[in-house]
Amino acid sequence: MAKAAPKNQATSTAPQEGYTVLARRYRPGGFSDLIGQEAISQVLTNAIKHNRVAHAYLFTGARGVGKTSAARILAKALNCEKGASVTPCGVCSICTAIATGEDVDVLEIDGASNRGIDEVREIRNNVQYRPSRSRYKIYIIDEVHMLTGPAFNALLKTLEEPPAHVKFIFATTEVQKIPITILSRCQRFDFSSIGTKQIAAHLQEITIKEGLEAEPEAIELIARRAGGSMRDAQSLLDQALSFSNGKITRDEVHRLIGAVDENHIMDLAEAILTGESSKVLELMDQTNSKGLQMGELIEQMISYWRDLMIYASSNQIPVDAGIATSQHERFKKMAKGFSLDTLLAGLDILSLTKIRLKATHQPRIMVEFGLVRLSRLGNLIPLQQILQHLQAGGLPALTQTPVKQITTPSEGLKKKFLSEIDSLIEPTTVSSEVQLSSETISSIWPQVIDAIGPMLGNEVKKTGLPAISGPNALVIEFPRQYNQALEYCSDPARIMRIQNALNKITGQNWLIRVTSKVITDPNEIVEPAPIEIEPVASKPKVNPKDAAEKEPIVQRVIELFNAQIVRIDAGFGVLPPDSKTSLDDDNDEA
Structure with missing residues (x-):
C-alpha cells in the first residue's frame, strides 16, 4: 500500500525555466560589445581609465541602439567587485545583479510611470544615503523626457551638485523635450542608428551560436526591416525562428513581416519603366490577392526609388540599399532606363500617394492611381537640354521618324481655292461704329x-x-x-x-x-462732377427767443416769478446741440 505524502510536501513538479528571448540573452556585456557605438565606447572607457567619470550622463538616440545597455555596462564598470575597470568581470554578484536589474545600489527607474514630483522628491531624499555595498549609488532613468516640468525643476539642484557617491544616467528617445537646464548639467551622448551590414553580421553570429540555419537574403531582409535597431532585429529573428521549420528562408520572412517580395517590386518598376499600365494593374491584383498592406507596398516602392535615385546620381548602389546581392545586376540594368529627373518626379508621386493613403478608406484605389500615374510619367527631358535646343533654334526631337515634306501649293491653285471660299461666304452687313460725343x-x-x-x-x-x-x-x-x-x-x-x-x-x-485717374496738374481738383444733384429745400430760420416763449413750461415760469429770458443754452430743445445764444445784448424784452 502506498504511503500518503506529507501535507507540507509539494506534490506538483516545479515549473520549467522560462524561455529568454534573444534580445536579452545577447545583450552587450561590455563596451566592446556595443555594436555601432564605437566612439561613445571609447569616450566612456577613457573616462574610467583617467578617473574622469561625470556625475550625470544623457544617452539619446533611437530605440534599440544600446542606450540602456551602455548605462548598465557603465554601472558594472564603476561598481564591479574586482575594482573599477573598463572590462567588468560580469560574474561577480554585483555584475550579475546589475545585468538582471536587481542590484540595490543601481536603481533603474521608468520615467513614463514615475514622472511626478513625488517620485523625484523620493530620489532627492535617498541620494544622501551612501550605497549599501558598492562604490556608487547609480540612478538610471529611462525615457526621462516623460518627467513633468515640476519634476525636472525639483531635480535641478540635486543634479547640479550631487553627493560624490551618486551618479545619474538618463536615457531618452526624444531629447528635444528635455529642458535646457537639465541638458546643461549632463554630458550628452548621441547614439546613432546601427548599419544594416553590422546588424546582419550580428544576426548571422546569433544563428550560428543557436545552431540554426538561415539564408543570407533572409538575414539581410530582417536587418533592413529593423531600421537601425538591434533590438528590433533580434526580436524579428526570434519570430522567424518560431515561424520556420529549422531553416529561415527569404519567403518565410516576407510572409512573416507582410512585406512584398523584391522580385515583385522589380516587376512593378519594369512595368512602370516601359509604361505598361495594364501590367501595373495586373501586378497590383497579385499584391492584393496575397493580402499585403498597401501602405507597406508604397513604403517599399519609395525605398526602391530612393535606391535608383542614388545609383543614377553616383553610379554606386547605396550601402543600406534594400536590394539582395543576387539582384544587383538586374537593378543596375533597370536604373539605366530612368533619368534622374524622372526618378525625382517619381519620388514626388510616391510621397504624395503615401500622404493620401492616410486620408482614404480605399487604399488600393489610391495606390493604383499613384502607380498608373507613375507609369505615364515617361522619361522626362532635362530642362537644361530643352534650353540648349531652344537656344540652338529648335526643340528636342521626340522621335526619329522622318517627317514628310509639305510642298507649297502653286499660285493658280491658291486663287482657285480662294475663289471657291468667297463664293460660299454670304456677304454680311457690318454696322458702322457709333461715334459718340x-x-x-x-x-x-x-x-x-x-x-x-x-x-x-x-x-x-x-x-x-x-x-x-x-x-x-x-x-x-x-x-x-x-x-x-x-x-x-x-x-x-x-x-x-x-x-x-x-x-x-x-x-x-x-x-x-x-x-x-492720372493727375498732371497739381492744382487740378480731383472731386468729380456729380451726374445728378437734387436741390435740397432749406429750412426756415427759427428765432430761438420766440420758440422758447411758446414752450408751455417757460410760459408758466414767467407767470409765477415775473421772469425774463436772459440766455438760451445749447440742448434746450429749440437750438441744435452745438449752438449757443445770448440775449444780453438783445433790445427786445421777453
Whole structure:
C-alpha cells in the first residue's frame, strides 16, 4: 500500500525555466560589445581609465541602439567587485545583479510611470544615503523626457551638485523635450542608428551560436526591416525562428513581416519603366490577392526609388540599399532606363500617394492611381537640354521618324481655292461704329447706371461721365480718393456687366476699361462732377427767443416769478446741440 505524502510536501513538479528571448540573452556585456557605438565606447572607457567619470550622463538616440545597455555596462564598470575597470568581470554578484536589474545600489527607474514630483522628491531624499555595498549609488532613468516640468525643476539642484557617491544616467528617445537646464548639467551622448551590414553580421553570429540555419537574403531582409535597431532585429529573428521549420528562408520572412517580395517590386518598376499600365494593374491584383498592406507596398516602392535615385546620381548602389546581392545586376540594368529627373518626379508621386493613403478608406484605389500615374510619367527631358535646343533654334526631337515634306501649293491653285471660299461666304452687313460725343454719353450714361444695378451703379457714379478713348471704347477713371471703388469696379465680371448694359442700350459692342485717374496738374481738383444733384429745400430760420416763449413750461415760469429770458443754452430743445445764444445784448424784452 502506498504511503500518503506529507501535507507540507509539494506534490506538483516545479515549473520549467522560462524561455529568454534573444534580445536579452545577447545583450552587450561590455563596451566592446556595443555594436555601432564605437566612439561613445571609447569616450566612456577613457573616462574610467583617467578617473574622469561625470556625475550625470544623457544617452539619446533611437530605440534599440544600446542606450540602456551602455548605462548598465557603465554601472558594472564603476561598481564591479574586482575594482573599477573598463572590462567588468560580469560574474561577480554585483555584475550579475546589475545585468538582471536587481542590484540595490543601481536603481533603474521608468520615467513614463514615475514622472511626478513625488517620485523625484523620493530620489532627492535617498541620494544622501551612501550605497549599501558598492562604490556608487547609480540612478538610471529611462525615457526621462516623460518627467513633468515640476519634476525636472525639483531635480535641478540635486543634479547640479550631487553627493560624490551618486551618479545619474538618463536615457531618452526624444531629447528635444528635455529642458535646457537639465541638458546643461549632463554630458550628452548621441547614439546613432546601427548599419544594416553590422546588424546582419550580428544576426548571422546569433544563428550560428543557436545552431540554426538561415539564408543570407533572409538575414539581410530582417536587418533592413529593423531600421537601425538591434533590438528590433533580434526580436524579428526570434519570430522567424518560431515561424520556420529549422531553416529561415527569404519567403518565410516576407510572409512573416507582410512585406512584398523584391522580385515583385522589380516587376512593378519594369512595368512602370516601359509604361505598361495594364501590367501595373495586373501586378497590383497579385499584391492584393496575397493580402499585403498597401501602405507597406508604397513604403517599399519609395525605398526602391530612393535606391535608383542614388545609383543614377553616383553610379554606386547605396550601402543600406534594400536590394539582395543576387539582384544587383538586374537593378543596375533597370536604373539605366530612368533619368534622374524622372526618378525625382517619381519620388514626388510616391510621397504624395503615401500622404493620401492616410486620408482614404480605399487604399488600393489610391495606390493604383499613384502607380498608373507613375507609369505615364515617361522619361522626362532635362530642362537644361530643352534650353540648349531652344537656344540652338529648335526643340528636342521626340522621335526619329522622318517627317514628310509639305510642298507649297502653286499660285493658280491658291486663287482657285480662294475663289471657291468667297463664293460660299454670304456677304454680311457690318454696322458702322457709333461715334459718340460727350452730349450723347451724358444722355445714355444714366440709363447704363440704372441697368447695372444700384450697388455697382453707386460706385460708377463717383467717376462722373466716362471718357472716350476710341471708337466704341470708353474709359471709366476713378479719382485717387476712390481706391476701394476702383478695386470693386475692376472685377472682370462687373466690367462685363457694364459692357453688356451699354451694348444693349446702343446696339453695338463696346470695350470698357476701368483705371485710376492720372493727375498732371497739381492744382487740378480731383472731386468729380456729380451726374445728378437734387436741390435740397432749406429750412426756415427759427428765432430761438420766440420758440422758447411758446414752450408751455417757460410760459408758466414767467407767470409765477415775473421772469425774463436772459440766455438760451445749447440742448434746450429749440437750438441744435452745438449752438449757443445770448440775449444780453438783445433790445427786445421777453
